[in-house]
Amino acid sequence: MGLEGFLRDIIGSLGDDIIIADIDKYSRDWWPLAMLLDKLNAWTAKPPVVLAPRSASEVSYIVRKAGEYSLCIIPHGGGSSVTGASAPRDDCIILTLSRMNKILDFNIDDLTVTVEAGVILSELEDWLNSRGYTIRHVPQSFHLASIGGCIATLCSGQYSTGYGSIEDITVNLEVVLPSGDIIWTRSITAPRSSMGPDLKYLFIGSEGAYGIVTKAILRVLPIPRYRVEASFEVPSFERGLSIIRELITRGLTPALARLSDDIESTIRFGREKPVLLILYESNYLDILDVLWGKAMEIIEANSGEYIGEELYKKWLSSRFNYEDDIRLIDSMDLWFETLDVAATWSKLPQVYRNIRKALDEVREKPIVMTHASHFYITGATLYYTILYRKDPELYWNIVEAFLKAALESGATLSHHHGVGLLRRKWLKVDPGQSTVILNSIKKALDPKNILNSNIIT
Secondary structure, eight states, X not given: OHHHHHHHXXXXXXXXXXXXXXXXXXXXXXXXXXXXXXXXXXXXXXXXXXXXXXXXXXXXXHHHHHHHTTOOEEEESSSOOSSSTTOOOTTOEEEEOTTOOOEEEEETTTTEEXXXXXXXHHHHHHHHHTTTEEOOOOOTTTTTOBHHHHHHHTOOOTTHHHHOOHHHHEEEEEEEOTTSOEEESOSSOOSOOOSSOOXXXXXXXXXXXXXXXXXXXXXXXXXXXXXXXXXXXXXXXHHHHHHHHHHHHTTOOOSEEEEEOHHHHHHHHSOSSOEEEEEEEESOHHHHHHHHHHHHHHHHHTTOEEOOSHXXXXXXXXXXXXXXXXXXXXXXXXXXXXXXXXXXXXXXXXXXXXXXXXXXXXXXXXXXXXXXXXXOSSEEEEEEEEEEESOXXXXXXXXXXXXXXXXXXXXXXXXXXXXXXXXXXXGGTTTGGGHHHHXXXXXXXXXXXXXXXXXXX
């Protein structure tokens, strides 16, 4: 009765083409467990209906009507979540922003671009690159993820060390609240304001629970003219972390850094020692030469051995070949999960060792590869690729052991993948006590629990 009456109102006001016929496309996202269960014919989730609005006003109307009929909505961007954040559940309506994919304004003077939330990252980057600009935000989901999805999940990309993550790129947001009201988080777009808290951060990382992002103003930069790409072997994973820390603290932060442990280096690069990939960029060749020269001094002083550009180029050229990787893993009758954590510098070695130890003790020990690729003044992320036998029960044993070891070692349980179905039960310990604030905000903004319920609250 509720859904039937809701759809009658929606179609009457917005037309029947608001409904997407192919609901199978929205039956899951890229959560590896959902993909495995799908292969095993054990994933049965399907949304009752998928709606594709064309404007913020249509999103507003749908949200208001959902409230009137006490229906829940799951916002859907590019569907690239690896945690089940956009997977159908609880008979919720899927609301895809895929038709809201316009680039609305490009302001060269202000170095901003205004886009609708459904714009795909790679398409925006191509559009900017053709004009000599970039947002320098390139996650592995680059060709799948939407701007709104990246904002909602607090995502990060390969250039985060030098240019920041999505929260550093986002200047202002238009959001549809659970009430249906359309608001900008700042009525005046400015580089910074102290006129109260910056409310864009309420929605960045909220996974659609507090509102649906419909437009974003993003920072852009001119594409750097010069770059140096390099690969090094380092004596140990811990020594590699120390090298990057020293580069950053000495003012030599690279645009990109990626450190693979010995297992990942062996599998991906055919090298027995950990491999460090580095990129420096500049618009001035003489400045780049100085940066690179000083960086080389530090790396070599810490027993890093320069091994050319080949491994960097090999990694970069295969960066988005994840579907080929999945097919290869599948052919070996294995499956995979990728888990990300972050910690301060003093805790990173312990986090690395303890997670490895915990996974070594899991029944049917998995293959575990680790790299670090997002670095900060205060610490870094550790990213694990885990291969295991195709068994959902074994999957959860691995996840539980991993997250428990990470927590006990002093790491946050996700750096950029977000919460989703995968981690929602762990919110009581990370962020912990402050979930009372998250819950209070949810109740104030969304008393009917319309938007993406039971994820971050």
